Amino acid sequence: MATIDGLPPLREVIRAHDLVAKKQLGQNFLLDLNLTAKIARQAGDLSGCDVLEVGPGPGGLTRGLLAEGARRVLAIEKDARCLPALAEIEAAYPGKLQVIHGDALEVDVLAHLTPPIRIVANLPYNVGTELLIRWLTPDNWPPFWESLTLMFQKEVAERIVARPRTDHYGRLALLAQWRCDARIVMHLPPEAFTPAPKVHSAVVHLTRLAEPRYPADGKVLSRITAMAFNQRRKMLRSSLKGLGPDVEAHLLAAGIEPTARAEEISLEQFCALARQIVK
Structure with a gap:
């Protein structure tokens, strides 16, 4: 896998460009190209899709996406130190990779992508959850993307797929499962990364639904769930x-029993409550 694209192994790339991961940018580099290709495959057949990648770093997952046949990849990287390494990949895949130096929270990605679009990323730890919530809560549904294949800290991944009456169940599970099918498709140990984080990681695959699972006003549902889980030990x-x-x-x-607590309430019940509130 290290030579599938004629480019050097990632350890050599990091050494050549002096790319020491920065904690303040939430960076943990995944260097095993067999693993990055496996993550890319979790997103399905990419040959007819544009792919958005956030935080490519030295380009391990980028190379996996391109090697797995992505029609085109848009990679948004905040760290200017990584741009020379990404430029080498861009040269190896003419017309297939566009790199934007910027903040993924600010870039208008639709100006650079053509549907169908999938998002695949080893998200920086410090902005991962915020980006996911933005992608899950657009003003109009369905969103611009067909699926999300994202790596998170294991605890965050478990929060996305959690069920009622479990420790990880909360607002993130409700927002994700209201409009998507969500499942964990891979687990990765700390030693898979450089530097090794203190936590395990997991890859979550979310496929958008054509319509939300149950009817509800998104803003009302978001407000109710935020209030309920901000004081999750209190009665509703x-x-x-x-x-x-x-x-x-x-x-x-x-x-819903008024004496129930948020962690006991299903998505369907929260949506029913949201409909009651707007009557």
Whole structure:
């Protein structure tokens, strides 16, 4: 795998460009090109898709995506030190890779991508969850992307796929599962990375649904779940009292006991409550 594209192994690339991972940028480089190709394969057949990659670093996953046949890759990298290494990949795949030096939270990616679009990334730890929430909560659904194949800290991955009455169940699970099918497809130990983080990692694959799983107003659902899980140990009649004096009546009408706690309530019930609130 190290020579599949005629480019040197990633350890040589890092050494040649003096790319020491920066903690403040949330960087942990994945150097095994067999692993990066395996992650790319979790996104499915990429031959007819543009792929958005955030935080490519020295380009391990970028090379995996291109080697697996991605139609085109747009890589957004904040760290200017990585640009020369990415330029070498760009030269090896003419017309297949575009690198933008910038902040993924600010770049208008649709100006550079053609549908169908998939997002595949080993997200920087410091912005991973914020990016995911942005991708899950656009003003209009379906979003510009077909699927997300993303690496997170294992605990974050478990929060995305969590079920009610479990420790990891919360607002992130509800936002993800309301509009997507979500599953963990890979686990990676700390030693797979340079430098090795203190936590295990996991890859989550999310496939968008054509319509949300249950009808609800997105902004209302987001507000309710934020209030409920910000005080997750309290009874809902207490944590949601900011919704107004009729909160207990709304809960009962949605089939929810006012004495229940947020972690006990299913996605379907939260959506029913959101519909009650806007009546």
